[in-house]
Amino acid sequence: MRIDIDNLRVAYGETVAIDSLSLRLDTGKIYGLLGRNGAGKTSLLSVLAGFRRHSGGTVLADDSPIFENWLTTREISLIRDAGETVNLGTVEDALYFAEDLRPRWDAAYAQELIDLFKLDRKKNVKSMSKGQRSAVGVVVGLASRAPLTMFDESYLGMDAPSRQAFYDALLADFMAHPRTIILSTHLIEEVSSLFEEVVIIDKGRLVVHSPADELLAMGSAVTGPVEQVEEFTRDLTVLGSKQLGPTRSVMVYGPLDHAEARKAGLETGPIAMQELFIHLTGGPAS
Numbered sequence: 001m002r003i004d005i006d007n008l009r010v011a012y013g014e015t016v017a018i019d020s021l022s023l024r025l026d027t028g029k030i031y032g033l034l035g036r037n038g039a040g041k042t043s044l045l046s047v048l049a050g051f052r053r054h055s056g057g058t059v060l061a062d063d064s065p066i067f068e069n070w071l072t073t074r075e076i077s078l079i080r081d082a083g084e085t086v087n088l089g090t091v092e093d094a095l096y097f098a099e100d101l102r103p104r105w106d107a108a109y110a111q112e113l114i115d116l117f118k119l120d121r122k123k124n125v126k127s128m129s130k131g132q133r134s135a136v137g138v139v140v141g142l143a144s145r146a147p148l149t150m151f152d153e154s155y156l157g158m159d160a161p162s163r164q165a166f167y168d169a170l171l172a173d174f175m176a177h178p179r180t181i182i183l184s185t186h187l188i189e190e191v192s193s194l195f196e197e198v199v200i201i202d203k204g205r206l207v208v209h210s211p212a213d214e215l216l217a218m219g220s221a222v223t224g225p226v227e228q229v230e231e232f233t234r235d236l237t238v239l240g241s242k243q244l245g246p247t248r249s250v251m252v253y254g255p256l257d258h259a260e261a262r263k264a265g266l267e268t269g270p271i272a273m274q275e276l277f278i279h280l281t282g283g284p285a286s
């Protein structure tokens with residue numbers, strides 16, 4: 001599903017959660033949606049899911065409006081944190097409800113995922129642990145095979161092995177059934193290898209929309225003897241540094257002449273997406 005967002009505004013009374021946001025998302029890509037707390041991620045995803053009416057601009061899914069458009073919203077799945085969208089009745093009820101709602105529901109795949117996450121179909125979702133509830137959300141989100149599938153931190157409650165199982169299942173199912181997937185997350189390093197493109201928003205505005213590899217290419221670590229590193233990075237945008245004895249490693253943002261660095265006896269290497277994210281969204285929280 002292709003999404004065209006033009007000049008989007010989402011406001012709650014005086015609070016503007018999304019402002020002048022224009023963005024195009026293509027079919028068949030996994031997007032990472034990153035932003036600090038309160039940046040507007042959930043507001044944006046709620047509008048894309050048709051849960052909320054936007055205050056201005058246009059949002060189209062395959063050229064159709066989303067809000068109050070049942071034919072389009074049944075093809076869009078948003079799973080929010082701790083599986084809150086599937087909190088009624090038993091796991092079985094949640095699956096039954098999803099099957100009824102989702103035209104591309106795959107019951108056999110849902111059962112595979114139920115087995116993978118060791119969920120009890122007869123158990124009441126409300127009486128489950130946070131991680132188990134998250135897993136129910138993940139099952140519903142993946143087995144819906146919705147052309148636009150969004151996970152809003154919905155796997156946060158899951159433990160590390162379960163999260164890894166989710167990432168593996170998501171990638172395998174995406175390869176077999178390509179669709180537009182948006183993952184909103186604060187666990188950037190854990191998920192970043194899945195992203196084909198990254199969207200960063202800050203204070204309701206778009207900061208970056210870039211292929212993940214191009215974003216990563218904007219950051220480098222320059223390592224070597226203290227004086228040479230300082231000399232080489234003097235006019236560059238420095239994100240941070242660390243020193244071990246006589247060796248200094250400096251993270252820089254922006255184009256870097258790697259050959260020139262090597263000529264100066266320095267080593268260069270990649271830096272983590274999280275470091276770029278912190279830089280692009282105004283540094284660590286004060």
Ligand SMILES: Nc1ncnc2c1ncn2[C@@H]1O[C@H](COP(=O)(O)OP(=O)(O)OP(=O)(O)O)[C@@H](O)[C@H]1O
Pocket residue numbers: 012015016017035036037038039040041042043044
């Ligand atoms: N129902 C609401 N009523 C009033 N203000 C709201 C409401 N929901 C969100 N906001 C405000 O809108 C802004 C964006 O919130 P949103 O939940 O979209 O951010 P987020 O990026 O998802 O944050 P987080 O990472 O903390 O979940 C915040 O300032 C928030 O206080």
